[in-house]
Structure formats: C-alpha cells, structure tokens
Amino acid sequence: MITEVLAAALADSLRESEVEIAVSEIQMERPALREHGDWSSNVALVTAKKVGRNPRELAEELVKAIESGSVDLIERMEVAGPGFINFYLSPRWLHDVLIQVLTEGEESYARLEIGSGQSINLEFVSANPTGPLHAGGGRWGAYGDSLARIFRRCGYQTFTEYYVNDRGLQTELFGASLIARRDGTALPEDGYAGEYVAEWASEMPTNVDPVEWGRKRALTDVQKSLASMNVEFDNWASENALVESGAMEATVAELRAAGWVDERDGATWLRTSAFGDEKDRVLVKSDGEPTYFVPDISYHHEKFERGDLVIDVLGADHHGYVPRMSAALQMLGHPQESYEAIIGQNVTLIKEGQEIKLSKRTGTMVEVSELIEAVGPDVARFAYLLQSVDSRQTIDIDVLSKQGNENPVYYVQYAHARIAAVGREATSRGIERAPLTSIDVELLTQERELELLRCLSMLPEILEIAARDRAPHRVATWLRELAAAFHGFYHDCPVLRSDVESSLQQARLWLVESARVGFAIGLDLLGLAAPEQM
RNA sequence: GCGCCUGUAGCUCAGUUGGAUAGAGCGUCUGAUUACGGAUCAGAAGGUCGGGGGUUCGAAUCCCUCCAGGCGCGCCA
Numbered sequence: 156m157i158t159e160v161l162a163a164a165l166a167d168s169l170r171e172s173e174v175e176i177a178v179s180e181i182q183m184e185r186p187a188l189r190e191h192g193d194w195s196s197n198v199a200l201v202t203a204k205k206v207g208r209n210p211r212e213l214a215e216e217l218v219k220a221i222e223s224g225s226v227d228l229i230e231r232m233e234v235a236g237p238g239f240i241n242f243y244l245s246p247r248w249l250h251d252v253l254i255q256v257l258t259e260g261e262e263s264y265a266r267l268e269i270g271s272g273q274s275i276n277l278e279f280v281s282a283n284p285t286g287p288l289h290a291g292g293g294r295w296g297a298y299g300d301s302l303a304r305i306f307r308r309c310g311y312q313t314f315t316e317y318y319v320n321d322r323g324l325q326t327e328l329f330g331a332s333l334i335a336r337r338d339g340t341a342l343p344e345d346g347y348a349g350e351y352v353a354e355w356a357s358e359m360p361t362n363v364d365p366v367e368w369g370r371k372r373a374l375t376d377v378q379k380s381l382a383s384m385n386v387e388f389d390n391w392a393s394e395n396a397l398v399e400s401g402a403m404e405a406t407v408a409e410l411r412a413a414g415w416v417d418e419r420d421g422a423t424w425l426r427t428s429a430f431g432d433e434k435d436r437v438l439v440k441s442d443g444e445p446t447y448f449v450p451d452i453s454y455h456h457e458k459f460e461r462g463d464l465v466i467d468v469l470g471a472d473h474h475g476y477v478p479r480m481s482a483a484l485q486m487l488g489h490p491q492e493s494y495e496a497i498i499g500q501n502v503t504l505i506k507e508g509q510e511i512k513l514s515k516r517t518g519t520m521v522e523v524s525e526l527i528e529a530v531g532p533d534v535a536r537f538a539y540l541l542q543s544v545d546s547r548q549t550i551d552i553d554v555l556s557k558q559g560n561e562n563p564v565y566y567v568q569y570a571h572a573r574i575a576a577v578g579r580e581a582t583s584r585g586i587e588r589a590p591l592t593s594i595d596v597e598l599l600t601q602e603r604e605l606e607l608l609r610c611l612s613m614l615p616e617i618l619e620i621a622a623r624d625r626a627p628h629r630v631a632t633w634l635r636e637l638a639a640a641f642h643g644f645y646h647d648c649p650v651l652r653s654d655v656e657s658s659l660q661q662a663r664l665w666l667v668e669s670a671r672v673g674f675a676i677g678l679d680l681l682g683l684a685a686p687e688q689m
Numbered sequence: 690g691c692g693c694c695u696g697u698a699g700c701u702c703a704g705u706u707g708g709a710u711a712g713a714g715c716g717u718c719u720g721a722u723u724a725c726g727g728a729u730c731a732g733a734a735g736g737u738c739g740g741g742g743g744u745u746c747g748a749a750u751c752c753c754u755c756c757a758g759g760c761g762c763g764c765c766a
Contacts, residue, residue: 187709197708200746210746236709237746283766325766345765422764433692433762440764447766474693475761500694501760541714542702546695547759554701554715561728563714569728580725620705632703635713642729651725689728 156615157248158183158194160226165198165240168220172213174202192233192241193248199238210238249608250596256611256669257591265614265676269622270311276462277303280381281318284373285329286520287351288380291470291502293523294548296386297539297682298499299468301627304680309622314461317388318454321370322395323447329373330366333359348517380524384532385682390461394450402453403445406487407438410452415486430482452483459489466495466625474498497625499544505551521552530555533683537564540631540681563635568686570638571674573645575687577667580651588664598662603644607666610640611673618680627681634677641670 162181169176176198186195199214206213214234222232231243256264279299282292299315306313320326332346336356342348355372359365374391381387397403410416410425417424421441425448428435439445458465465484469477477496484494504511504521512519526535529552538555541563542548555562581587599605613633621629649655650663678685 437764471760565728573726576726646730
C-alpha cells in the first residue's frame with residue numbers, strides 16, 4: 156500500500172531529525188481538498204511539541220530529507236498550514252491500484268486477513284415466533300447479514316444464529332389468541348390483536364395443538380420474509396430443544412458451584428450486581444418457575460462452542476438486558492470482552508403520512524413482507540443499510556416506492572448494469588480485451604479515470620473500518636461514491652466510440668472491468684443483487 | 690430521577706483513530722448528448738454542526754453543563 160511506503164519514508168527522515176516513531180504510528184490521511192495533494196500527514200504537528208521543535212520547521216526538514224531520497228512515486232511535496240506535509244503523487248500509484256484490482260479480482264481484492272484465526276458467533280433478529288416479522292425487524296436482518304458478510308471477507312470465521320423463543324408465555328398466549336379468533340371468543344388478556352391472527356386462525360386445522368401450529372406458522376413466515384431479502388442463518392436455535400436437553404439445570408448448577416447464586420425471599424437470585432449490573436436478578440421465581448433469563452444464559456453459554464466472540468444484535472428496547480447477560484457469562488468463565496452487544500435504535504415507519512407504532516401485540520404494524528412487496532428487496536435492504544444503526548431510522552414506505560428510479564440503490568445498480576452493457580456492446584462490435592500485460596495503463600490520465608481508481612483504492616480500508624466499527628453503512632456510502640465516480644467517468648470518457656484510439660480503448664476497457672470488480676464486491680457485502688441489466 | 694442512543698442544509702442522512710474552506714441524495718433553480726443505456730453529468734442557491742463553557746497549534750468529533758427527542762429501568766418476556 157502506498158500509505159505504508161510514505162509512512163516509512165517519513166519515519167526514516169524523522170529518525171534523521173532524531174525523532175523516533177513507529178511506522179504504524181504515523182497517520183496518513185486523504186486531504187479533503189484535492190489542492191492539498193494525494194496524501195497528507197500530520198506527523199510533524201503531532202511530534203514537534205514532544206521534541207521542542209516548531210512544527211513547520213520540522214516539516215520542512217522532513218520534506219528535504221524525503222526529497223533527497225528515492226520514493227519515485229512522489230512528484231512533489233509541500234508543507235502547508237500549521238505543519239501538514241502534503242504528498243503529490245504520480246498517477247502511477249493509481250495505475251498500480253488498477254493492476255492490483257485486476258490481478259486480484261473479485262475473489263481476492265479487498266479480502267483481508269485481520270480476522271484470521273478468530274471466530275465470531277453473530278445472533279440477530281431473534282423475534283418471537285408469534286407473528287410475521289415487522290418492518291423494524293427487517294433492519295436487524297439486513298444489518299446482521301451484511302455484517303456477517305463483512306466479517307467473513309475480513310477473515311473471521313463467522314457463524315450466524317437466530318434464537319427461536321419457541322416455548323413459554325408468549326407462544327402460549329399466541330396459541331390462545333389463535334383459538335379465540337377461530338372460535339370468535341374473547342382474546343385472552345395481553346393476547347395478540349393483529350389482523351394476521353384472525354387470518355392465520357382461519358387456516359388452522361381443528362385437530363392440531365394451536366401453540367405448536369402457531370409457532371411453526373409464524374416461524375415459517377419469518378423465514379420466508381428474511382429469505383426474500385436475502386438474509387440467511389447458519390443456525391435456527393430452538394429454546395425448546397435447549398430446555399429439553401437439560402441445559403437450564405446444568406447452567407444453574409454451574410452458576411451455583413461458582414458461588415454466585417443466593418436464595419432470598421423464596422426465590423433464587425444471581426448476584427449480577429457484583430459485575431456491574433444495577434441489581435441482582437431472579438433465576439427461579441418463588442413459584443418455582445425459572446425466569447426467561449435462565450434459558451437465555453444457557454443459550455449464550457452454549458454459543459461459545461460456536462465462536463470465540465459472541466455478538467448479539469439487539470433493539471434499543473433490550474439494551475437494559477446487556478449488563479445482566481454480561482455478568483452471567485463472566486461468572487461462567489467467559490471474559491468480558493468475549494461478549495458484545497450491538498444496540499441498534501428502532502425503526503419508525505411512515506405509511507400514508509402516518510407514523511405507525513410497530514407492535515405485534517396491539518396489531519398496528521407493517522410487515523417486512525409488505526415493505527418488500529411495495530419496493531422490492533434491494534430497495535428495502537439498501538434503505539436499511541444506508542444509515543448508522545446508532546440512530547433511529549425513519550422509513551417512509553411511500554417515499555421509497557415513489558422515489559423509484561431516483562432511489563440510491565438504483566444509482567449503484569445502474570452503474571453495474573452500464574458496465575455489463577459496455578461488455579455486451581463490445582462483444583457485438585467484435586472488440587475484446589487484450590491481455591492485461593499488453594495494456595498501456597499510463598494512458599489513463601483524465602481526472603475522471605483517476606478518481607475512479609482513487610475510489611477503488613479505498614475499499615480495503617473501508618472494509619476494515621466497517622468490520623471494526625460494525626458499520627455496514629460505511630460500505631453503502633462507499634458504493635454510492637464508487638457509482639458517482641463511475642457515472643462521471645462514463646459520461647466524460649467514451650470507451651467504445653469509434654474515435655477512441657485503440658490503445659486508450661483497451662486501457663479504458665480494463666478500467667471498466669476494475670470498476671465491475673469493485674461493484675461486485677461491494678454489492679455482495681451488502682447482500683444486494685448486481686444486475687446485468689435493468 | 691438514573692442509564693443507553695440521537696440532535697449536522699427545507700427533508701432524509703454521511704462525515705474511522707481530533708486536521709486545512711463541514712459533504713451527499715431528495716426538493717428548488719439553471720445548463721449538458723446528432724457518440725458505449727439520460728435510471729446519467731455539470732453548476733447555483735441552501736449551515737452560528739441543538740445552546741453554552743472547557744481541553745488543544747487545531748473540535749461536528751474529546752470533556753463538563755443545559756435543552757430537545759427515542760428507548761429502557763418487574764419474582765414480565
């Protein structure tokens with residue numbers, strides 16, 4: 156990477172100025188303004204004070220030292236502002252990027268090793284099987300699935316799970332609600348009031364266990380919705396199966412043996428406050444029934460068999476639950492940093508100008524399948540992924556469908572389709588790409604061409620940040636930038652037109668191919684289709 | 690009351706480890722193609738980055754405080 160070359164040159168010249176700093180400590184950044192060069196470093200600003208020097212003077216000294224050296228990609232350097240060192244590079248560094256993207260290709264370009272040797276268990280969605288997935292749950296589906304793809308490309312062995320709460324109070328309430336709707340009797344207290352309950356009740360045969368039937372019906376529906384937006388899981392973990400295996404008793408025994416369990420007021424408590432939880436939690440109620448917390452602990456304990464790092468993606472309404480789970484897992488011998496909860500803020504849905512509170516209980520909801528039918532899976536998925544999961548998301552179903560052609564996902568996919576169209580057109584004209592080794596890539600000198608390469612060069616770094624920050628939206632933002640760069644290039648730089656000289660045409664054909672690689676990787680990371688035509 | 694998240698252009702949102710003149714899409718206005726897909730491109734207008742204080746050579750970013758909004762604080766799940 157070019158930044159490593161520049162940082163190493165800076166480190167060498169700093170040593171000459173009697174400043175010791177590790178290459179990895181030197182920050183290289185892309186200036187906001189093109190006039191400030193291709194790359195910039197603040198290293199003089201950061202180190203000057205420590206050695207009692209004036210930053211600009213130190214910077215000047217470093218520039219002189221590097222200029223006398225032999226980093227041949229540097230065209231010129233300058234000291235700017237309070238002491239920034241700006242590097243102006245030969246376009247050859249971008250031509251190197253082109254060759255790299257093309258030789259590594261879709262399979263290997265921006266495939267990182269940062270996670271190699273580590274495994275991640277990622278749980279997301281895990282909505283109760285008591286109804287269809289609502290449009291809020293779709294956010295966790297899109298997010299979790301894309302995050303898993305990002306982790307995998309970074310070299311983490313990644314295992315995804317959906318925890319199915321297929322026993323307990325909610326499933327029974329749901330079964331009872333189905334019966335009530337079928338028989339036209341009153342809903343149980345706290346029963347499920349959504350329209351879908353009546354619909355499903357009318358499908359329910361009379362000779363089945365409604366609880367059993369209901370949870371299967373709901374789970375099938377959820378699975379179908381998620382699959383329709385290209386969300387898959389490695390494991391659908393059943394709470395029922397877990398409980399039947401005796402895991403709950405084993406977990407309580409293990410916690411008891413570790414000395415964290417108390418009996419108080421006729422109930423059994425876990426001293427989670429010893430690990431930072433705001434209070435202790437009940438494991439077994441005074442009526443002898445375990446709380447939901449117990450199977451949850453068992454499940455999380457077990458997940459460590461399928462990953463060194465266990466991550467839960469949770470909605471904001473569950474964030475209060477994290478300290479107790481973290482406490483319980485530490486008691487079971489899992490270090491604090493091996494469990495991570497990603498708290499995502501909830502989705503507000505707007506339909507026909509009305510904000511809709513998403514609640515399965517009260518029945519005011521928009522199903523994710525309705526959203527997908529209205530706008531298509533890619534529009535829905537991209538809309539979910541465009542935004543940081545830290546902030547509340549507002550999805551206006553009418554705006555998404557109305558935006559139609561101007562939708563951001565089409566902007567990106569259209570770029571990919573255009574690339575495919577160039578290929579088709581080339582074929583129909585009998586134009587083929589010559590071997591890469593015979594191409595004069597230095598013919599690519601126009602700003603549009605270079606900008607496209609600059610954008611492609613950033614993908615590895617973007618991927619790393621997206622994984623580190625658990626932020627798929629960084630990839631989404633990058634894809635839009637790549638699309639803008641490609642459309643700009645396409646507009647200004649003809650490829651197949653008859654007046655384009657053939658060596659330039661060849662270089663541009665390969666440039667187009669490199670963009671295709673970028674789109675293919677980026678769209679795949681987000682689980683979006685890469686259409687050949689639209 | 691306490692805890693977590695958020696507050697950036699008219700609207701929806703970007704803005705990694707603190708960097709130079711804070712960006713994009715939509716909307717508004719003005720332009721571009723006898724040429725590979727116009728679902729495109731270029732330009733304009735639009736900002737006290739919620740308010741105030743602090744740290745720093747430098748703050749949308751870090752710290753304090755206030756204001757506003759979302760969520761959570763059960764022997765419910």
